[in-house]
Amino acid sequence: MRMPTPDADVIARRAEIAAALRVIVPGEGVILAEDERRAYESDGLTAYRQPPLLAVLPSNTEQVSRVLRFCAEHGVKVVPRGAGTSLSGGALPLADGIILGMGKFNRVLEIDFANRCAVVQPGVTNLGITLAVQHEGFFYAPDPSSQIACTIGGNVAENSGGVHCLKYGLTTNNVLGIEMVLMNGEVVRLGGKHLDAEGYDLLGVMTGSEGLLGVVTEVTVRILKKPTTARALLVGFPSNESAGECVAAVIAAGIIPGGMEMMDKPAIHAAEDFVHVGYPRDVEALLIVELDGPPAEVEHLIKRVEEIARAKGAVSLRISNSEEERLAFWAGRKAAFPAVGRISPDYYCVDGTIPRKRLPEVLAHMRELSKKHGLRVANVFHAGDGNLHPLILYDANKAGELERAEEFGADILRFCVAVGGVLTGEHGVGVEKRDLMPTMFNEIDLNQQQRLKCAFDPGGLLNPGKVFPQLHRCAELGRMHIHRGQVAFPDLPRF
């Protein structure tokens, strides 16, 4: 993975830049020592490592603003970082850029039950929000699997999802407002406790912008009352096809489950060997369907889903009768990643989305690719919304296996796009999928996206080298080539 060529002049000025930033962020907020900088060299995509120029840990918006203004004036690149759990390398440092660590922004500022929202600093963890409001029976809906560690600021940057987003939406559907700082140091507030924007929906644009547009310093999220009941079905199928048909039939019946997850045989075995919760070993595919809401609704829908599953050829079917049993159904799915970690020295988690009905075909193709690349793959799948997470098993200590795993992952994602899907459902493009962007978008599409970047960060200093395979200067992107009066259709009405 090639990153932009580091600016040797900036690296040479490391100590001088540190001294200037210490005036803004005093004490231990500027990290210069090499061994301490190394703590920031990687995020959740551990295959890539690069210690930053410096790490800077501001503790208030004013400091963020002054740090960014300084960096803009001195041509220093900035990589924002929350908890560093990105699986796509979104927080991978640059040798000539500072890491702006937002960990000190860790306070819940206001809980407003009357307006069903909470105002928090970006370094508060995703689960921390739910913990702060659950005494009144509320929760924050998006629940990425890293929720004990990942921060809400990072969730905004990545538009994080989770197993419940089919029913409750992604981060973007649950954020009401933010305070952010632009690269020039300007502080901008978008949204608040009210709904929708008076002009362009820049809040919608900021969400999922992977730290390329601005640094979020405060977030207002919507909180929801916890459903009174949740029950789950654990259903085994003799083929991926029949499990896929069951998913489609549930949706076609007008049912939107709180969660609908699928695992293939290798994933089922790995999970069962790890947590021993009674997953059936003799099935090809396992579905977990969770229904939540008032007891009357859950009762009613459990029966309907059971009927559908049996009609689609389920060979095993269990319904949770207690909270312990429901959690046991989930235990294997939630432990799928570490479970796969036990059967292979390393694994590489891929993230693509496909139209649900193409699932059997995509899984069949994946088996072909597995043979081609000589690597095993286990699949967990947010079946409700078509989001695949193939786990490719490899051994980083064997020469060439990492590269083969990456090539295998890229082949899977290309196939996702070919069947009408997308490169990433929830992990982001980052550095990981950057060079695959042209499989989904042509040059005009990508240039238009970069023009949006220019409106926020004309110098291209904020998290460069992520998302876009080719960086263009804003002046070059702004040029227009108009041939006066020369139009291809002479028979059209003229001005």
Next chain:
Amino acid sequence: MTTFRPSDERELSDIVAAALAREEPLEIVAGGSKRGLGRPLQLPHTLDMSAFSGIRSYEPEELVLTAGAATSMRIIEAALAERGQMLAFEPPDWRRLLGSGAAEPTLGGVTACNLSGPRRIKAGAARDHLLGFHAVSGRAEAFKAGGRVVKNVTGYDLPKLMAGSYGTLAALTEVTFKVLPRPEAERSLVVAGLDDAAATRAMAAALNSPHEVSGAAHLPRGADGADRPLTVLRLEGPAPSVAARAAALAQELGSFGTIDEAREGASRELWQAVGEVVPLAHDAQRTLWRLSVAPNAGAPLAAELARRLDHRHFFDWGGGLLWLAVRGGDDGGAAIIRAAIARLGGHATLIRGADALRAAVPVFQPQAPALAALSRRVKEGFDPRRILNRGRIYADL
């Protein structure tokens, strides 16, 4: 004044290129039902998008529909209803409100205005359901963004930017929406006689319950604007669930007074009236404002404004959407309303008023300088010569 009717994306690009070359802006129109929204335009040319019409693909099992931007809502809604589905954000029909007669609302128009109805509080707005689009920018380039699947974080979320941009960034040619199953049953609880403050408390109690309320409105003069106060709370879902939740919620709200029920058709009529602003639509002499504020700020705001303005009003979105019909005042109440909003947070939009008024006062809430400058730079990234719908939202966009 010329009207251009491109028949495909290529012709559309050529027309925008020619407009660019002459720096002569275009007003984008499809059905024309929302021409009265936003700042009044007097642009040299009209771009008639009607050719970009028709459902391109609809896969009910995938919960996805793709259609030409100029496809009429009538066609979209009929196709969805046939398969028991809907656009969950409940886009309202404002033809009566805006006096736009027989003009047909289109899916592209709904998208460009980011319209949503009473279900906004539970299901989101148009922006939350738009998955992808094709468009021609003010640079005369055809481009696309987003996709056709519900879970997608590939590249910037430009669909969010298009929703609510009133055609000032690009001319939409095709849009893809997430669709959802239509609820099997619906029922509304109706409490009569509450004042605004008590109604706000009742709506908050309902929305803070686990009963998944999908509509919460308070109509101080009833649904037709000439009755006693009604507070209305909607429950939707599978029939047994709706029955159980209605019973539980009615019990929880017992202290607010006698609770009546409106079922199915009667409930739908009520919510249609709320979405279409029927309680305030009849008096065309009044200036109509739509204010979005924090839900518990709506009632105190209405009371504060009543001391200085002659207005009628009602609330949707649990109190967070305040509709105001103001009589008199040189500026239709703009200065007073805007000052109050600036203090509270939120925004006020002038929805209906004389052309002269809509030209004289800002139709959309003015923005802080840094945000206004950022919005201008975004506009320039898509439409540097301000060819598309110039001045529709703000004079300088």
